[in-house]
Amino acid sequence: MAGGSGVLVLVEHAEGELKPVSLEVITAGRSLADAMGGSVTVGVIGAGVAAPAESVSRVVGVDAVVTVDDEHLATYRGTAWTTVVASLIDEVQPAAVLAPATTSGRDYMPRVAARLGTGHAADAVGVAFADGKVVATRPMLESRVQSAVAFEGDGPATISMRPGSSPRAAAGDGSAPVRALDVDLSEADLALAVAPPEAPEGAGKQALSTAERIVAGGRGLGEPDKFALIEELAAELNAAVAATRPLSDAGWRPHSDQIGQTGAQVSPKLYIAVGISGAVQHLVGVQNADFIVAINRDPNAPIFKVASFGIVGDLFEVVPAVIAELKAANG
Ligand SMILES: Cc1cc2nc3c(=O)[nH]c(=O)nc-3n(C[C@H](O)[C@H](O)[C@H](O)COP(=O)(O)OP(=O)(O)OC[C@H]3O[C@@H](n4cnc5c(N)ncnc54)[C@H](O)[C@@H]3O)c2cc1C
Numbered sequence: 001m002a003g004g005s006g007v008l009v010l011v012e013h014a015e016g017e018l019k020p021v022s023l024e025v026i027t028a029g030r031s032l033a034d035a036m037g038g039s040v041t042v043g044v045i046g047a048g049v050a051a052p053a054e055s056v057s058r059v060v061g062v063d064a065v066v067t068v069d070d071e072h073l074a075t076y077r078g079t080a081w082t083t084v085v086a087s088l089i090d091e092v093q094p095a096a097v098l099a100p101a102t103t104s105g106r107d108y109m110p111r112v113a114a115r116l117g118t119g120h121a122a123d124a125v126g127v128a129f130a131d132g133k134v135v136a137t138r139p140m141l142e143s144r145v146q147s148a149v150a151f152e153g154d155g156p157a158t159i160s161m162r163p164g165s166s167p168r169a170a171a172g173d174g175s176a177p178v179r180a181l182d183v184d185l186s187e188a189d190l191a192l193a194v195a196p197p198e199a200p201e202g203a204g205k206q207a208l209s210t211a212e213r214i215v216a217g218g219r220g221l222g223e224p225d226k227f228a229l230i231e232e233l234a235a236e237l238n239a240a241v242a243a244t245r246p247l248s249d250a251g252w253r254p255h256s257d258q259i260g261q262t263g264a265q266v267s268p269k270l271y272i273a274v275g276i277s278g279a280v281q282h283l284v285g286v287q288n289a290d291f292i293v294a295i296n297r298d299p300n301a302p303i304f305k306v307a308s309f310g311i312v313g314d315l316f317e318v319v320p321a322v323i324a325e326l327k328a329a330n331g
Contacts, residue, residue: 005038008094013052023168030061035129039063047074060172101160118155164265206240213239220275236326278303
């Protein structure tokens with residue numbers, strides 16, 4: 001087995017708060033570390049990371065926190081992250097490194113693997129320890145099969161974990177020690193200039209990846225203008241809006257709204273599916289929702305098999321009635 005027996009988990013944060021996907025990766029890291037008899041160290045990278053580092057030190061399952069705090073790390077730069085993560089690996093000497101398979105995680109993790117000459121598995125949905133080797137599970141062929149990738153050699157296994165593939169670790173009241181690591185960033189590390197992130201389409205729109213409540217619309221809406229009903233319900237619930245693939249394919253909604261195998265994977269507390277049949281390619285995106293409510297006029301729609309609560313009825317009657325109740329309740 002490479003390095004030590006521990007796991008280094010790299011987390012993401014924004015505006016001082018941990019992103020929910022970070023808690024998912026900590027869960028995966030904890031179970032892998034337990035299987036190896038090792039510890040979980042969390043790396044927090046950025047500029048002004050005291051608040052997220054403090055939050056992560058309290059999360060259940062975290063043994064230690066190492067921060068790399070540098071004003072040059074205020075926004076993501078693949079080159080700088082590669083150097084920082086390589087330094088964290090040198091410091092922690094883990095057997096495995098896990099990061100979220102987000103846009104940035106999928107960018108820097110293979111770079112780190114290439115720099116260290118070690119193996120990499122992208123977009124894994126599970127990690128395990130078997131026969132003395134770290135093993136990552138990766139969906140292939142449009143999720144029809146799952147492959148097991150076993151890591152050989154001396155370098156740490158580097159794995160990016162698909163958002164939504166593990167439950168979130170609990171916030172807890174732990175007190176893992178936090179230490180700082182200084183990393184010298186060279187001119188080459190900082191050469192890549194990053195433009196400020198663009199606001200998502202639709203001013204003030206909530207990000208699906210972090211939303212606690214999501215209202216999603218499907219082809220049952222019939223025509224693009226009817227999506228206003230989804231937006232109205234979402235506004236009453238302070239929820240994000242989402243859609244199925246036929247709606248994004250038809251240009252009713254931007255692709256960034258699409259949930260599922262070829263869209264976003266989400267893990268809200270509440271997911272309301274309106275006029276959505278519940279195709280497997282859609283459901284893989286919501287499998288980590290705590291509570292699914294389905295509104296569909298077909299009692300045999302597959303969505304009802306996964307729904308915690310189902311309403312069989314015409315959405316054009318049910319949704320306005322729910323909105324009216326919520327409006328009355330919200331004053
Ligand atoms: C490789 C591949 C990848 C895919 N990736 C994705 C993906 O990422 N995300 C995704 O969503 N799909 C994906 N799909 C498509 C997926 O297979 C389904 O076709 C799609 O999810 C169906 O969308 P829908 O539920 O909106 O539409 P439909 O399946 O047409 O369902 C519409 C539902 O609305 C109900 N309905 C109709 N009128 C009303 C009404 N008035 N009131 C109440 N209910 C009503 C119907 O009973 C029906 O159940 C993928 C397919 C493939 C092959």
